[in-house]
Amino acid sequence: MSQETQTAKQRIILTGDRTTGPLHLGHYIGSLRARVQLQHEAQQFLLLADTQAMTDNVGRHQKVTENVIEVALDYLAVGIDPAKSTIFIQSQVPELAELTQYLLNLVTVARLERNPTIKQEIVLRGFERDIPAGFLTYPVSQAADITAFKATQVPVGDDQLPMIEQTNELVRRFNNTVERQVLVECEAVLSNVTRLPGIDGKAKMSKSLGNSIPLGATPDEITKAVNNMYTDPNHLRVSDPGQVEGNVVFSFLDAFEPDVAKVDELKAHYRRGGLGDSVVKRALNERLQAMLAPIAARRREMEADRGEVMAMLRSGTMRAREVAGATLSEVKSALGLDYFAD
């Protein structure tokens, strides 16, 4: 085995999605596309984070659980291969709850409250003083997810860096406490993709903002979304010079059109005037239709046999339990909690 292959094999990636809705083009460009690639290069664990989604969806648990299979279908549709990536459901790996419990003793409430990501999200969700305890502590649960699989790399947005920092603090604290190297520190892998805007031009594509194009969109839905895209509001006549910056159609072309020369040409023409929005939109529409058609087809195919998808999830979850269970055994043994070990 060459050294490079060895290194590749030793890379363990943990990533996943909260199961609050089907995935959209923002997820595709931001993470899914990379995962399809990474599954050939590393051990990849993909977490369907239903338990985490529950922390701020009390009373909306049905939404969370119903979307588990939707997200799984999206994974399969974009080409994530369950034979290469381990796809599993968080709530069905009780080892993660157990590990969380032990890590919770190693972090103070004050430290959790200082986490900038949590601070932001508390404001975003309007929790103020009424923060559910499960929400304040979810970074610890995230640390358990990462460390249970001894992940070495975690793909994150830059807003998630404090989570990785906190995870590594917990790893060091745990290993120091038991005086053994049990848990493994991880490295944040920042995506170099700029964030895809919503079709309304808002900073972020998001299902809840109603500005997204889901991966399972029909051809009509795609066309409609493209036609509704925010362009340059001052580009009133075709002959007017138009602005490319902040123009969602061009942001999408940058993200999804591999023919860079063609995009550059369209941009130049648009800037100097004489190119109508409808022409640019048609180019994008064609591109998205071509890209999404096979994904949608695969999704429909898989959707027809949900039993098969559940069987795949069951087998991925069993595999995840094996790995997480082995780590938990080490953790419990290091703490002396292996009373019944043979």
Next chain:
Amino acid sequence: MSQETQTAKQRIILTGDRTTGPLHLGHYIGSLRARVQLQHEAQQFLLLADTQAMTDNVGRHQKVTENVIEVALDYLAVGIDPAKSTIFIQSQVPELAELTQYLLNLVTVARLERNPTIKQEIVLRGFERDIPAGFLTYPVSQAADITAFKATQVPVGDDQLPMIEQTNELVRRFNNTVERQVLVECEAVLSNVTRLPGIDGKAKMSKSLGNSIPLGATPDEITKAVNNMYTDPNHLRVSDPGQVEGNVVFSFLDAFEPDVAKVDELKAHYRRGGLGDSVVKRALNERLQAMLAPIAARRREMEADRGEVMAMLRSGTMRAREVAGATLSEVKSALGLDYFAD
């Protein structure tokens, strides 16, 4: 089956001890003696709370785990019958960690911080702002312990009443959220026994204060402890009138000498003068020796076969997992987290 018998069978008691040291006479009078009785009248689950003890014993995990078998030996020695009571180890019932995780979403951080018991203990332990998250949230873990067994009664000291209140809040909140009666509210059963003072006259007998008489004390240790007991510091000569109130020897006689008339006579004599401390101490010493000798003998006997004790704990823990697992299944099913259910 008579109605009374049915009612008795439906009573489910959950109680237990943190495993931070062997138990002492304070535990015996405060809880153990009642448990020996209660095991004939109700279903009794006895929790060896190692996980809970970990929340404020980071770095002292060995102390916590080593004392699991010590506390179990104390249980067996006083007459708790594993065929009647289910004795189990908290850390070995992962269902409790899982249930805790779901309950954590139903309580706010502010509510946890308002818990008077936690407030007191934070001061007691000198945590101030550095409260481990696991410590702040341990009332939720306690609620999971209670509700996992659908306990109807929980014996507590009055300082623990806020814990029961919080547990019942969580029960109502959970049942409301899932619109089903899954979890069961419990009732606090206040002990009517006054708290046994330490041999130094301090308010509370406690191993960490070094003022306790352990259940496994040798005859010499008992004699020495009785001789060291705090009496009336103004009772200098035998002929002096002595004070009974706050006199530890009399507190112990009240607690352990069933011959009330004899105790009353000693008190009267002591009050009017002419009764030396050594005479009263001898009476108490005889009583404690007689009471503790069979307990110590049984403890030594059990101690000789630790494998047997561990087998008993393993079987109690398996039984506890069955019951807690059934509740957790209901909880997860109510939340829609039963993806793989047949």
